[in-house]
Amino acid sequence: MKKKNNLHPTIFVIFGGTGDLNKRKLAPALYNLYTEGYMPEKFSIIGTGRTTFTNEKYRDVILENINEFSRNGKVKKEKWDTFESNILYCATDITTPKTFESLKATVEGLQKEYGKETQVIYYLAVAPNFFPLIAECLCKYKLTEDEDNCRIVIEKPFGHDLESSKELNLLLSKIFTEKQIYRIDHYLGKETVQNMMAFRFANSLFEPLWNRTYIEHIQISVTEQLGVGDRGGYYEGAGALRDMIQNHLLQLLCLVGMEAPISFDADEIRNRKVEVLQAMRPIKPEDISTHAVRGQYTKGWVEGKEVPGYRSEKGVDKDSNTETFAAIKFFIDNWRWQGIPFYLRTGKRLNQTSSIITIQFKDVPHHIFSARSTETWQQNRLIISIQPEMSIRLQVQAKRPGLKMVLNPVDMVFDYKGTYNTDTPEAYETLLLDAMNGDQTLFMRGDQVDAAWELVMPILNAWENKKSLSFPNYSADSWGPEDAEALIARDGFHWFTLPLKEEG
Known part of the structure; x- marks a missing residue:
């Protein structure tokens, strides 16, 4: 700052x-x-x-x-x-x-x-x-x-659904102008999230590759090892889709998918984000079963301690239909991203707490190396880690030292801690300072919030109107329900997780 x-x-x-x-x-x-x-x-x-x-x-x-x-x-x-x-x-x-x-x-x-x-x-x-x-x-x-x-x-949450969001926007517009309203999403204040803009638009290397010609698919995973804790009463009225995907994850998707702005002006950047949401393909009711998965955790063991299932948490209904896990496949119907799937995943009581964006590039068009040389072959990936570590890493193939031609995946890493000695400000420090400066770049605009609600409403309505007969369907300390693996496996992919560094 x-x-x-x-x-x-x-x-x-x-x-x-x-x-x-x-x-x-x-x-x-x-x-x-x-x-x-x-x-x-x-x-x-x-x-x-x-x-x-x-x-x-x-x-x-x-x-x-x-x-x-x-x-x-x-x-x-x-x-x-x-x-x-x-x-x-x-x-x-x-x-x-x-x-x-x-x-x-x-x-x-x-x-x-x-x-x-x-x-x-x-x-x-x-x-x-x-x-x-x-x-x-x-x-x-x-x-x-x-x-x-x-x-x-x-x-957040700004509204409970599309209708309440519009009502709140209408009320606020009668009292304040849009330039006075700061709808805060603390994820946008995180250093690595802000660095995505610099990484994309301050360098000439990646923008020519940032499209459907070179990218195969994109994953955005925000996972938590903790359960709902004392927030069971709130969470019962929210669920993973409202609590995380409608705001945090869709905001990250906008940063990945947006077109290059002509300036760093707040409204110019927010215009580009709204364009992404408006270009996203609506999920029809008949397609929800193949494009969206929900889950709810049961009891299990986390770091050697037994933890309760969601329905046993304080403030939670014993027959709750609230999802603690959600995974959705989206498409952006525009020139840059046509046909490229964006997979979003979030959940509680999962194997680790992490926020990771993975851009997987398409494979090389022709393999010249023998099968024995490429046993550990892996397509190029760009991995943006928001937490627990703050890093941007590019995974490429390189020759292993030795007399034979054997390839291994290696990481080219930009690591905040390894690069800078200065302490990283908290997200709220950045956002509060921006509010004092009158800078709305990292804050959501009313039409952006409504567009996000409009996108998730078909899924919300379907899940609320049809009780899940499989809940609870994943154990604590797992990676979520099996259907989530099937969601991405049907397209020939798998969920990517970044191995956590061991302490010491």
Whole structure:
């Protein structure tokens, strides 16, 4: 990140200031930005919540959170003493609009102190059902009138389906302009995800090969070893398709599939992403069984410990029809990608936690080497690893040392840790700084969100209207249901996993 010392005074209002997201991500991110010189000279962070706190007590809570979750470890006293003076707390009950009067007085007092160019950012780190209520209250108490200096940041999920997404977009459009709305997807703030743009469009090597002529298929896998934990109640209303594919994985697909933008302008880049979603082939109801697979985990053993099945998790129905695994085959019907399958896979309680994009290139048109020389032959692959390691590796064939011609696959690797000594910022640090700078490049636009919902709605409707008779159909610590292997094997491929490095 490049330091920004010319930021206007900023007021961060965090709805859900006592919640888990602020505890684990937002407060540590803002503190890290401050200690590394990226916050404006004048700023305030106002936490809101129903709990009654004094400013001093709330600062103590935030201190504990930062000490536990900051990537930089415990705070340095001299930095904290200055930072904490900018933290305020305002008890605000979302369900009692009158409590917004206190918030209004606090914000307007700071605006008067900081000057007319003060920008106010409202961050909605609350349950989605509170999004409309907060937006309406902000409007009612005239906290959104400065179009140039007022922004709202909204966490996912943005809507529960296409209809609710459109309703929320319509409501927000009556209160804010599109340039004020920041729909956040933390995946887009990750270093390796951002580097995909640089990798594709700052180098001449790969763009001529980035098409159906040279690429055979593409896989995007985001897998988790953990189960739903304490989020069973939320997950029952979401499932893997809503929770991951509709947003995170389709965003990654857009970055892989988009055409080259003419500039790095936010709307230009988002236009190219929307074009990808609009070009994607709708999955007809009769094709869902051959293009989509769902799964639900049962009990098993993970790292020597027995773990419960999904239906035994807290807050989950004992006969739940919610999928904890989803795999889908998509096609992009345009000139660049016609006929090339994109396989998306995500799930919980799988063998490892990883986020990997694999571009497999077509095989050479003619093999000149003997079968004995090519026993370990493997087609060229480009592997973009988002987590746990951050790397981009190109797998090619090379001769093994020795007197005979024997080929082996080898990796040409760009590894963040091996290349740079600097610490990598958290995704939320990048995104919060962009929000302060008014840069919407990494945030989703309304039409993009609706297009993603429109794409997955046929599958969602089919799965919700027809109960799976096979659930649970994969054990913890596996790679998901057998049908997922069949989905990709029918096309002659297999799911790719990157071997994890051993510690030590």
